[in-house]
Amino acid sequence: MDTTFPRLLLQHAAHRPAAAAMREKEYGIWQALSWRDLAQLVEHLACGLHRAGLARGEHMVVIGANRPRLYATMLAAQALGAIPVPLYQDAVAAECAFPINNAEVRFALAEDQEQVDKLLEIRDQCPQLQAIWYDDPRGLRNYQAPGLAALDTLLAAGRAYAAEHPALFAAEVERGAPDDVAAMFFTSGTTGQPKGVVHTHRSLLDRARAGADFDHLTDREEVLAYLPPAWIGQNIFSYAQWLACGYVVNCPESAGTVMIDLKEIGPTYYFAPPRVFEALLTTVMIRMEDAGAVKRGMFHAFMQLARRVGPALMDRRPVGLLDRLAYGLGDLLVYGPLRNNLGFSRVRVAYTAGEAIGPDLFTFYRSIGINLKQLYGSTETAVFVCLQPDDQVRADTVGVPIKGVEIRVADDGEILVRSPGLLRGYYKNPQATADVLTPDGWYRTSDAGFIDAQGHLKIIDRVKDVGRIRGGPNDGALFAPKYVENKLKFFPYIKEAVAYGDGRDRVCVMVNIDFDAVGNWAERRNLPYAGYTDLAQKAEVYELVRDCVEKVNADLATDSRLAGSQVSRFLVLHKELDADDGELTRTNKVRRGFIAGKYQELVDALYGGKTEQFIATQVKFEDGRTGTVSATLRIMDARTFAPVQAAA
Template identity: 35%
Template sequence: MTIAANMPPQTVVDGHSINADLTKGPYFFDGADTLVKLFRARCQELGAKVAHREKDYGIWLSYSWTDFYEHARLIGLGLVALGLKRGEVVSILSEDNREWVYADLGTQSVGGIVSGVYTTDSATQLKYLINDSDSRFLLVENDEQLDKYLSIKNEVPGLARVIVFDREGLHGFSDEKVIFLDDLYRIGRDFLKENPQRFEEEIARSQPKETAILVYTSGTTGPPKGAMISHGNIMCSIAGSLLTLPVKDTEEQVCFLPLCHILERLITVFIPIGLKSTVNFAESPETVFDNLREVSPHVFTAVPRVWEKVYSRVAIMAGEATPLGRWAYRQAIAAGMKRGEYLEEKKAVPLGVAASYAFWDFVVLNNMRRMLGLDRLRRGTTGAAPISPDLLRWYRAIGVTLLEGYGMTESSGVISLNLIEDAKTGTVGKVVPGGEMRIAPDGEILYRGGNVFQGYWNKPDKTAETIAEGGWLRTGDLGRIDNQGFLTITGRAKDIIITAGGKNITPAEIENRLKFSPYISDAVVIGDKRKFLSALVMIDQENVEKFAQDRRVPFSDFRSLCAASEVRDLIAGVVAETNRDFARVEQIKDFRLIDVLLTAEDEELTATMKLKRSFVEKKHKKLIDEMYG
């Protein structure tokens, strides 16, 4: 371990050295104070060990830590040869793959700042992000993403070059600013011959206070803002992950959420560099369930919508089983739920309950987990949006440990988290080691810690609005902390509904209860300044289509499916069942189905599939007005 002059007292956890006091920086992890220094040390240490796996023509191929370092070095030096200077921004527009990560670490290693762009962003959004971040280079995955650049080419004058990962469909293509990844590798290789130590020298120059990445907010409250996250922020997050999200160097992960998002960046890039785990890249978000079965990861992180989809699939499959199969499933879930009640209350599980669960686990649940690709899962985590406590209990019943956490872009990832050994269903856990959390008089959650971002790129006024006096991060979320230190999120401050009768209602809990149904993928509760609550509902296309086909309900497309009276009655039943758990003033009195399939390309959804409430209410105003006469 390197001993630096400014290294604070260290402690050893699971073979890794970290700051003994995580409330103070600079933050060191195994002797490194920046991500790129840690990256270099890991690649030297692990060499031929597998760092990444990726499918090519249906076959999983392995790539070592040496491959990681060599490719990152060629990309970094290639960009330097083309004119990249320290502190300049490089944007990446690609689905998750190893080239994304190579470009990420290669750019950071030579002092560049990496900004990820969602592949679902339009050309207009790409133009905004390139110009707002002052990007000098743009790396794109393929011809589809290149087309976006070509359509705005004359409106992004600051770009020096565009580099394309995949040549397919572009043979014979020529543009004075566009080159291909193998061209960049060649340029980097030539530069390396003339400057054999340059890459290592640039890594050595890195400082904790330097901005490492820009992560743009989802833009639910205005134009996206680039959050500046430093090497120090990242190192603090890696150190905290050792204590909260530990991963063994023998364990496998699956990456499928966009790497632009801070949660996936933390899980797929930062933590594996720190803790030496192996990352498997899913072929696409659409194939993630197949890839899960192929890999059977030990740890897996997903947004609530994915965990909801897994539950929906099982619920529908159970409904299609034989009478004996349906009976066995109900008995197995009942045994799991009974056991879960004791676990949730931190009580010893009675021998009879444990024996019943063990039997049904052997007969039903173990096979179910294997079918889902969750048979080796030691820990599942969920974040980025609220999840139903009932869904967490269902996963516990089938033998899957699913832990909810809370964080935001501006906290470089995690603020609070439930742990395997210290969890409380319905909360988002306790504050991470080294962090501080408090509730403001108006109910807003405030957070302070070494992972709080540096501010917004070129927006000091927005930074001042977000970081309060004393370095407290204003989260914009409302919550409460119980006497054990567990945080419960009650809603977003801007989402509070004040009815015409003056009743304050936070819609998140109602919406989560509705989404627990396998027939509802999302819901937005309406009622601000109105006499009663209503809801706009998005049905789950796959499950509702199956419902309709089984009952011979005629439909020709998604719109006609939503218009079917049987489907409306189905959702009415879900709403009525949900209402039973809420006070009269909190009950849904009417609803309408959104009869258009939404994707991340639509303005109503963010790239991480969160509904933009204001857009939904504006676009579907006619439906809302119908409910209120």
Template identity: 40%
Template sequence: MKEKRIGTIDDGALTLPQMLARQAAVLGKNFTAIREKAYGIWHAYTWEEYFRYARITTMGLAALGLRHGENVILILNNHPEWLFTEIGAQSLGAVTMNVFTSATPDELQASIQRTQAALVIVQDQEQVDKLLEIKNNIKHVRKVIYVDPTGMRSYRDLEWLQAYADLLRVGEELDCEDPGIFNRELNKGKPKDIALMIQTSGTTGMPKLAMLSHRSMTAIGKQWTEAISLQAGENWLSISPPAWIVDQMWGFGVSLYSGMTMNFPETHETVTEDFREIGPAVIITASRFWEDLASKIRVKMADAGWIKRRLFHWAEKTGRAVIEKQSAGEAADWHEKILHRLAAKLVYEPLLDRIGCSRFRNAYTGGHPVSPDVIRFFQAIGMNLKQCYGLTEAGGIFQVQPDQQVKPETVGKPLPGVEIMLDADQEVMVKSDSLFSGYYRDFQTTEKAFHNGWLRTGDAGYLDQDGHLIIIGRKEDIIKNKSGQAFSPDFIETRLKFSPYVKEEVTFGESRPFITAMVNIDMENVGNWAEERLIPFTTYLDLSQQQAVEDLICNEIREINKQLPDLMKIRKFLLLYKLLDADDEELTRTGKVRRRFIYGLYLQLIESMYRDMTQVETKGKLRYRDGRVGEITTKVNILAV
């Protein structure tokens, strides 16, 4: 497909559905807007087809009486229907909010009640079942529209439900009757109107609903398109959940502005394969994705034959040496350059191709700060992995590391059109066209979030000599120990998580004499490690309490302690008997640790680490997938490093 740079559209004056109409006119049949893998092959939709679907979806929703200013909840996976329904609702001036498909019925009820949603659009039977469970508490929902009809035969008599295929049919009929309605509704939209809401991840307390206008989304689209010169027809693989800002920003802001193609994988399990087939040009995912990938590569390499293993270590070392010189601003020696090129041919390129990363122009990691070691690792093997930083309230990601300026510790510079500033408390503040319009029905918090037109990010940071921003951590998370010295738990945790054997880790030490940690082992990697050494184990609980595993983790912590200043060294730790889980509210749905909640939940264990104890008996709760709560009684060892 030919590629063509799209001239800047009269940005800022259009709503998202109007942008789509514009792209359909400009790019029409010549470019692919959406690609989806179904029944084993990729199906493509041009911009014209995308617009057509959006149009009849709009009409179908209009037939259900959806009006300007009403709210629509979407509980969808990454499929084209997500784009069609969201933009369809926005065309009528309704406000959309995506919820995670993994949400429990109670969480759904809270979101739906809070927004007083008129319609709910869901993926499949699983979600319908959850809604039927809470039906009596959400009477304001007029209709539930389900996308996937699989297994829905026995639900046919329920009038509350409607299939999306039927909605399209009704929409088409209405559009034939009166084709003027759509254009009238489309033209009514103003860029300042609220387009969508996003639940902020809520590491502290109840999630807030950030309202983003059409203007915010188009502004972020423009900033990205210009910053890394995105072209129409370049590929984006939609893998992060639609309830998260990243895919909202890309699917509506960036893709509509630049004409990039949105690609949807077949299922969640086939992502790796689909990823390889598409070879996306840009990717932004959570730090956990890269951490997992790095540890997977390392573990696979440790299992490889002698020759491959040696070759890999040599290539990684060569890469690191060159990257280090580059980031210090020096030129590499001629022999290093030759070795580096040789390593690329022999190791990096085949490896990157194997994991589907050979066509990346840019790869970003966001969400939780990633260990600088992970970034160095990927750069050493020739992938342009960079950190970026942003938040929902700012319309998405606004701070990225520029090319050629490799600095693993920083989150780089602002995108064009974005300004940042630090206040007296070192809090990072940002100003841009893409800032959010406020929290839904929460004037007080909205007031607090702004300061003279600047948005307070809540993160503490500082600028280095080149103007790169370095984030220390959440301002409220920076803790002081007993003697009043400040430290950031994030800082310690991200370093420890680079160990392939550590899945998750929480450190404590507020007003305490020393730092302690609660560790989740990585079941897959530690399991393999144990198997190799013929250590028998059954469950996670069993494996985590094995003497050999304790020694293994203890050594890992010792290694990390060497890199940390005295103040931040971990003195004692324990291996938790269960994995921290979003279902137990210990993690947010985006995978961030809810530190204070965990502190309250495991207070007994944490207290024991500050006493002279080596073992503690404890009772814990486990929530199963079906919502039942089980109890677990076990002994946990407390280990000194």
């Protein structure tokens, strides 16, 4: 799109001034902000920032959850030609220092006391950070740090400055160009320091528009913005597409009220990583197991019908009259109430991405009438590379290339992408930029995959992670750890899995159980436990996990390419993997190499034939304190299967 974010804001304010742009839930009540009021708010913030000295081309950090005034601040910075840099609100203070110093940030907006505390904690490391404004004043009344002020103070100054210079804002917006840098997003840093991904107005808005056209989005959509704004997925759905389409973005009251807010809003356009859909389904299944026999029986009977008929109806394939009538009855009694309970009664398009989603999970949502689809993209591609057309939705692909995208598969299986949405480069990192962008404009995704006969893209794993088994009966066999991990995570009882096997004679796995799902399973069997560590090491839980592992092995045995990736041994970790402990990225991706080093004694025990291993691990609590979790972990063998030819 040949425009900028602030220009789109002013267009909406001119053409639909009274229409709702955003809603925020405060004290249990939804408050609407019109396009006209939003434009005025942005103007006053921009004038305040201009008066404070924010310069064109300069970076400004924004850290917090989805809030209208945080979005308005990003727009205000862009209006001045400055570059907003959203940071993850759940990042610890030390993680914020590198982006702030790397981008030479002088000005920051923090949502609340928690975020202010982080910025003040690292201020000695970031001497150039001169001004911090906060949105929510609770708990900050007695703070006296230099340069710290309420956002209301900035607004008041901006309002006065705008009255004195009424033409400034419009003139600054007009100076902006589509190829100016619009935002910078820091990658999650799976293998080292995060990198600042530089995007222009053109790259972000081009992909936002391409995605909107693909799914026929209009200004009548309702979106719930509940994921971190620092993650480009949330940023595209609730910022770039919001301004491209002009629909309404709704901000929940807090992380704890998201499920309630989801039901109240009833979004028409929804996005979540597989983990969220897994958690929702786990909640449903736990409630159904606790229901009466009649209700439980009706649910399972209609769900059996839904799995057989629902996906065909969603894909507009022929379905017999009796099945249609039976499904209609099920929709009245089970599917409709279930969609409503989940908050999906109005969803027209729902997307998931970031990780593979289990076929059973995927089928469940589509079978009850939710148009759940998969997409493929990354921070560097402004998200939208491949999307699934409504009548071509499959669990094992991530869709077809959309408008403007070219895909090529390199000789080593790596997916290469060329698109108008590609990053301009990594900030202050020309070597890293040269590593991912070829001279003729192709982006190296680092993902291994192929295009199938129907033109859909299939992703196998990260190129660098695809390895080989060395030694033993499977010597030379292909090993794709992410593929194995995702298959294990398809089971509701397994939350995370970390697989090892490259250069070794067999595959071994460390598992995190899903505490809620396994806890409910244990309670229904009168199995007492005193917390996660105790539950994880129960013999019964190990048998439950082993059953999941062996089902994955049986499935892998049907794939001649990956039969050698079957899991020989596993253990259940004594603690949940946590981003605060460095084991996950802020987007909840497993840091496999870091975990291997941290738990080297467990890896050695798995491959050394031990049946148990004691370990003590330091953990970091939410309040910043540290402690130690220790346990003697069981190590169990799993049955593997001879490779068989998959059924045609």
